[in-house]
Amino acid sequence: MQTYKFISNNIESTLLIGSDLGQLLQRGDVITLTGDLGAGKTTLTKGIAQGLGINAPVSSPTFTIIKEYQQGHIPLYHFDLYRLGESALDEDLGYEEYLYGDGVCVIEWSQFIAELLPEDCLNITINHRGSEESEREIQFSFKSQRWEPIIKELMNKCGI
Numbered sequence: 001m002q003t004y005k006f007i008s009n010n011i012e013s014t015l016l017i018g019s020d021l022g023q024l025l026q027r028g029d030v031i032t033l034t035g036d037l038g039a040g041k042t043t044l045t046k047g048i049a050q051g052l053g054i055n056a057p058v059s060s061p062t063f064t065i066i067k068e069y070q071q072g073h074i075p076l077y078h079f080d081l082y083r084l085g086e087s088a089l090d091e092d093l094g095y096e097e098y099l100y101g102d103g104v105c106v107i108e109w110s111q112f113i114a115e116l117l118p119e120d121c122l123n124i125t126i127n128h129r130g131s132e133e134s135e136r137e138i139q140f141s142f143k144s145q146r147w148e149p150i151i152k153e154l155m156n157k158c159g160i
Contacts, residue, residue, distance in 0.1 A: 001141050004151050006158060007129065008136040014040050014126075015047040017138060020157040022051020024150045027074055027102045030118055032110035035126035040136050041108045042080075044126065048106060049076050060108070066098070075103030081112045120144035122151075 008014040025031075025048070033041040046058040053072035060080050069076040077098045095116050098105050110117060122142050129137040140151050 001143050002148060003139060003141040004155065006138040006140070006155075008040070008134075008138055010134045011040075011043055014043045014136060014138070015050070017154070017158055018044040018047020018049075019051040020047075021150075021154055022048035022104075023157075024153055025052065025074065025104050027104070028100070030099055030105045030121045031107065032117065032121050032123045033106060033108045033126065034110070034123070036128070039126040039128060040138075041126055044124065044138070045076075045078055045106045045108075048104070049078075052076055052104065068103075075101075077101070077103050077105045079105065079107040079110075081107065081109040120146055122147050 006017055008017060031048070033044065035041050042058070042060045049056075049058045049069055049072065052069075052074050054069045054076055056069055056071050058069065058078065059067075065080065067078045069078070079098075095113060099116060099118060107113070107117075110121075120143065122140060125139040125141070127137045127139075129135045140147075140154075142148075142151070
């Protein structure tokens with residue numbers, strides 16, 4: 001597994017990293033997001049939506065579980081499985097239709113459906129960093145070589 005780390009100094013930087021990533025994504029891409037509550041998973045997803053050309057307000061789908069955004073050049077399916085927890089696999093939410101569909105899936109708390117995820121996911125972990133409240137370490141890891149040129153281009157776009 002390969003890993004790359006980015007540092008975000010503020011919310012705007014996290015949005016920009018997400019937006020730059022969103023511009024590089026393709027139909028069928030699956031992104032998992034890991035991090036504590038309040039780490040910035042939804043903020044990064046807002047940026048990804050912007051990069052996909054979605055101008056609608058993006059919020060955490062905590063109570064609806066899955067939100068669909070069709071307005072961009074690629075649909076975005078934003079999952080938040082926190083409330084379902086270990087019972088997420090028991091729910092018949094049509095995961096496969098999203099995971100193997102024509103949009104980009106961004107999944108918060110993906111560990112609850114890990115056995116359903118495709119092998120070539122991009123895994124993103126966001127952690128608080130340092131004493132600054134808004135500073136984050138954003139770690140990208142992946143198994144599939146398909147992601148390496150995407151992450152390297154993202155690093156160039158972000159000036160890393």
